[in-house]
Amino acid sequence: xxxxxxxxxxxxxxxxxxxxxxxxxxxxxxxxxxxxxxxxxxxxxxxxxxxxxxxxxxxxxxxxxxxxxxxxxxxxxxxxxxxxxxxxxxxxxxxxxxxxxxxxxxxxxxxxxxxxxxxxxxxxxxxxxxxxxxxxxxxxxxxxxxxxxxxxx
Numbered sequence: 001x002x003x004x005x006x007x008x009x010x011x012x013x014x015x016x017x018x019x020x021x022x023x024x025x026x027x028x029x030x031x032x033x034x035x036x037x038x039x040x041x042x043x044x045x046x047x048x049x050x051x052x053x054x055x056x057x058x059x060x061x062x063x064x065x066x067x068x069x070x071x072x073x074x075x076x077x078x079x080x081x082x083x084x085x086x087x088x089x090x091x092x093x094x095x096x097x098x099x100x101x102x103x104x105x106x107x108x109x110x111x112x113x114x115x116x117x118x119x120x121x122x123x124x125x126x127x128x129x130x131x132x133x134x135x136x137x138x139x140x141x142x143x144x145x146x147x148x149x150x151x152x153x
Contacts, residue, residue, distance in 0.1 A: 012062030021048060021056050026065060029053065033072035036080060091117040 009030070011023035025046045032042035040050035057066045094110040 009068035010064040012056050012059055012065040014056070019047075021052065026056075030065075030068045030072050033069060034075045036076040039069075087116060088120055091120050 011026045012021065014021050025048065028046050029042050029048070032045055033039060037045065039053055043050045043053040056062055057069055091113060094112040096108045097111050098105050099107040099109055
């Protein structure tokens with residue numbers, strides 16, 4: 001299911017309750033997910049709980065709703081990371097700038113932005129340092145058994 005067909009899903013069949021997951025609420029929920037809203041906040045925004053949203057997703061007959069949910073999350077990820085990918089490409093490949101002479105375009109020059117590259121490298125290093133700290137913290141929380149000590153009964 002692509003972004004164009006994001007809202008062409010078949011709403012999950014539900015009982016006709018005014019305060020339940022109506023087709024309109026399901027569509028608004030999917031739209032909020034596609035905009036990058038976490039599922040618990042999106043459910044609250046449409047007047048429902050995250051537990052009922054996940055239960056609706058798992059319900060038999062709600063395969064189209066579940067597929068739209070996944071497509072919305074994929075769209076939100078793309079929208080979130082696409083600008084960052086463009087910055088990485090610009091830092092590595094440079095950007096083309098036009099060369100004008102007497103009001104006419106006579107060529108292009110490739111300009112590299114070293115500040116942007118340094119900033120992106122710093123971001124990557126900080127991200128890796130945080131991940132390493134989380135891994136170390138997880139290893140400290142569950143230390144490996146020492147050799148030679150008797151195991152529990």
